[in-house]
Amino acid sequence: MTERIVLAYSGGLDTSVAIGWIGEATGAEVIAVAVDVGQGGESLEDIRQRALACGAVEAYVADARDEFANEYAMPTLKANALYQGHYPLVSAISRPVIVKHLVKAAREFGATTVAHGCTGKGNDQVRFEVGIQTLGPDLKCIAPVRDLALTRDKAIAFAEAKGLPIETTKKNPYSIDQNVWGRAVETGYLEDIWNAPTKDIYDYTATPEFPPAPDEVIISFHQGVPVAIDGVKVSPLQAIQELNRRAGAQGVGRIDVVEDRLVGIKSREIYEAPGAMALITAHKHLEDITVEREQARFKATVSQRWAELVYDGQWFSPLKRSLDAFIEDTQKYVSGDIRMTLHGGAAIVNGRRSETSLYDFDLATYDTGDTFDQSQAKGFIELWGMSSKVASTRDQRAAGN
Ligand code: ARG
Numbered sequence: 001m002t003e004r005i006v007l008a009y010s011g012g013l014d015t016s017v018a019i020g021w022i023g024e025a026t027g028a029e030v031i032a033v034a035v036d037v038g039q040g041g042e043s044l045e046d047i048r049q050r051a052l053a054c055g056a057v058e059a060y061v062a063d064a065r066d067e068f069a070n071e072y073a074m075p076t077l078k079a080n081a082l083y084q085g086h087y088p089l090v091s092a093i094s095r096p097v098i099v100k101h102l103v104k105a106a107r108e109f110g111a112t113t114v115a116h117g118c119t120g121k122g123n124d125q126v127r128f129e130v131g132i133q134t135l136g137p138d139l140k141c142i143a144p145v146r147d148l149a150l151t152r153d154k155a156i157a158f159a160e161a162k163g164l165p166i167e168t169t170k171k172n173p174y175s176i177d178q179n180v181w182g183r184a185v186e187t188g189y190l191e192d193i194w195n196a197p198t199k200d201i202y203d204y205t206a207t208p209e210f211p212p213a214p215d216e217v218i219i220s221f222h223q224g225v226p227v228a229i230d231g232v233k234v235s236p237l238q239a240i241q242e243l244n245r246r247a248g249a250q251g252v253g254r255i256d257v258v259e260d261r262l263v264g265i266k267s268r269e270i271y272e273a274p275g276a277m278a279l280i281t282a283h284k285h286l287e288d289i290t291v292e293r294e295q296a297r298f299k300a301t302v303s304q305r306w307a308e309l310v311y312d313g314q315w316f317s318p319l320k321r322s323l324d325a326f327i328e329d330t331q332k333y334v335s336g337d338i339r340m341t342l343h344g345g346a347a348i349v350n351g352r353r354s355e356t357s358l359y360d361f362d363l364a365t366y367d368t369g370d371t372f373d374q375s376q377a378k379g380f381i382e383l384w385g386m387s388s389k390v391a392s393t394r395d396q397r398a399a400g401n
Contacts, residue, residue, distance in 0.1 A: 003028040004111040005142065006060070006102050008128065010034070011047040015117045016166045017155040018144045019054045022115055025148045030115075032056040033105045037068040037094045038180025038237070053165050060105040065180060068097050069237035073181045073276070078224040078327050078334075080284050081307040086257045087269070088276040089310050090182035095124055096315035099131030106139055113140040120146035123262050124177075127313035134316040174201065180240050182253070182273030193258055193268045204244060204272040208251025208345030215246055215342040219282045224331030226279060240275040247274035251345040262312050278347045282338040285349040289357045290333045299330050 005022055009015045009032035019030045032051030036044055044061040051059040072093040081089055102114050114132050118125035120143070129141045144150040156168045173188035183204050189195055199207060219239070220228040226239035234242060247253060253274035258266050287296060302323050309320045336354025340347050362371040 003113070004031060004057075004109055005029070005113040005115050006031045006033050006106045006109065006111045007056075007115040008033055008035075008098055008102055008117065009047070009051055009056075009059075010117065011042055011050055013159060013166050013168060014145065014150070014152075014155055016050060016054045016164055017158045018115065018117055018150060019051065019056050020162060020164070021144050021148060021150050021155075021158060022142070023055060025144070026142075028113065029057040030055065031058040031060060031105060031109045031111060033098075033102055034059070034061045035098045035101045036061070036063045036065055037097060038065045038241075039178045050165055058109055060101070060108070062101050064097055064101065066235065066237050068094065069180060069235070069240055072097050073240060074225055074236050075324060075327070076181070076310070077226075077276075077279050077283055078331050079303045079306045079323075080280050080287075081303055081310065082280070083307045083311045084257065084259055086255050087259060087271060087311075088182060088273050088280060089307060090179060090271060090273060090276070091124060091177045091184050092127060092311050092313075093181060093315070094177075094179045095127035095313070096131050099128060099135060102128075103132065103136040103139065106136060111139075113142055115142045115144060117145060118143055121261075121263060121265065123311065123313065126262055127315070130313040131316060178203075180237065180244070181276050182271055185270045185272075186268065190268050190270060197256060197270050201270055202254070202272055205248045205251050205254055205274055208254070211250050211344045215250060216339065217243075217246060217278075217342060218337050218339045219243075219279070220337045221283065221286055222335045224283065224334040226282075239279065243275035243278045247278040247342050247347055248272070250274075250342040250347075252342055252347045253277035254345065278340070278342065281347045282340055282349065283334070285340075285352055286334055286336055286338050286354065287330075289352055289359045290336065290354055291330055292358060295330055299327065302326055 005028045007015065007018060007022065007030050011034060019032060022028065022030050034044060034047045044063065048059040048061050076089055076093055083089055106114060116128045118128060125143055125146065132139050132141055159166055159168050174185050175187045177184045185201050190197060218230050219226055225236060226234065228234060229239060229242050253272055253276065255271040258268050261267055291299065306320065306323045306327065309317060314320050333356035335356055336352065338349055339351035340349045362369055
């Protein structure tokens with residue numbers, strides 16, 4: 001029986017050529033797998049037709065937008081996950097959901113190998129292959145760009161020679177990856193890290209220098225998940241979409257960073273994540289009133305580790321799963337409303353309320369009605385500073401003073 005390979009298919013030039021390229025190099029039949037994670041653009045049906053026209057024996061397409069929002073974006077929000085303090089893991093969280101569908105398609109169509117269009121220099125090859133190894137340990141992986149010498153020039157020549165129904169002339173100098181959680185743009189002019197991004201790079205956000213009138217929004221959360229915007233019930237996907245639109249119009253969520261790739265390269269990336277950044281900001285502020293101090297402090301370190309694991313392709317790892325359990329536990333009381341103003345590139349919180357708040361007005365107030373017993377502070381401070389005081393006395397003695 002002819003061997004079968006499932007290919008992560010975007011509908012673009014490289015993966016369209018990869019269908020025939022893999023076929024010629026390996027003799028296998030190729031099944032194209034296209035997953036909608038909210039990247040926009042062409043319809044799944046158009047993508048399916050192109051895959052078949054490019055020589056795929058079957059095409060598997062899936063609308064995974066809700067799945068992606070519920071099972072990948074929401075955990076990222078609950079974690080307030082920002083890799084290196086900046087990047088909300090846009091591409092990093094889309095790979096595991098695509099992997100799930102690749103493995104499902106491989107089972108459905110009896111494939112032995114999974115192919116993807118990544119180069120040998122990035123994080124995404126790692127995320128795909130580690131994911132595949134975990135969910136389908138018997139499956140092999142192949143990357144035509146990396147393993148079968150499929151360069152851009154060869155791809156264009158191949159598409160033209162075979163008359164593939166795909167544009168080969170459009171010259172986009174950037175490598176772009178996008179989904180509903182955000183957008184990543186790299187290469188070309190941006191590789192000089194002193195060059196400021198030009199306006200044409202952006203798509204999810206408007207220039208914050210000329211914002212429309214400030215937009216005030218109320219986001220309601222239930223156990224860490226957005227459930228309503230301005231009182232209107234929303235699904236996680238709708239919450240992200242709505243805030244992409246409203247925060248995007250105000251230029252919120254532009255990020256320009258040089259980040260540490262897993263393969264040891266520092267690389268420049270421009271991100272736009274208006275919905276994700278507005279939601280993370282709101283969520284963090286709600287945690288500030290609903291999560292107990294020590295739990296919150298510890299969670300910040302857990303979140304950082306969580307972001308590193310996810311960035312590094314360990315979505316399906318045991319440690320990531322354990323940290324998820326911790327994070328989930330912290331979200332029990334993260335319910336309530338956050339009011340924020342979106343304007344001029346910033347999402348600024350200016351009000352919060354929650355039935356499960358730990359903010360105690362009577363303890364906090366400096367007005368009459370104060371229930372905090374200030375006389376207890378004196379003894380507390382004495383004991384809190386004791387260990388440093390004892391050490392300091394020793395230090396002075398040792399220094400011979
Ligand atoms: N640097 C980001 C990551 O590793 C995004 C990778 C894809 N970026 C792109 N522009 N194609 O998660």
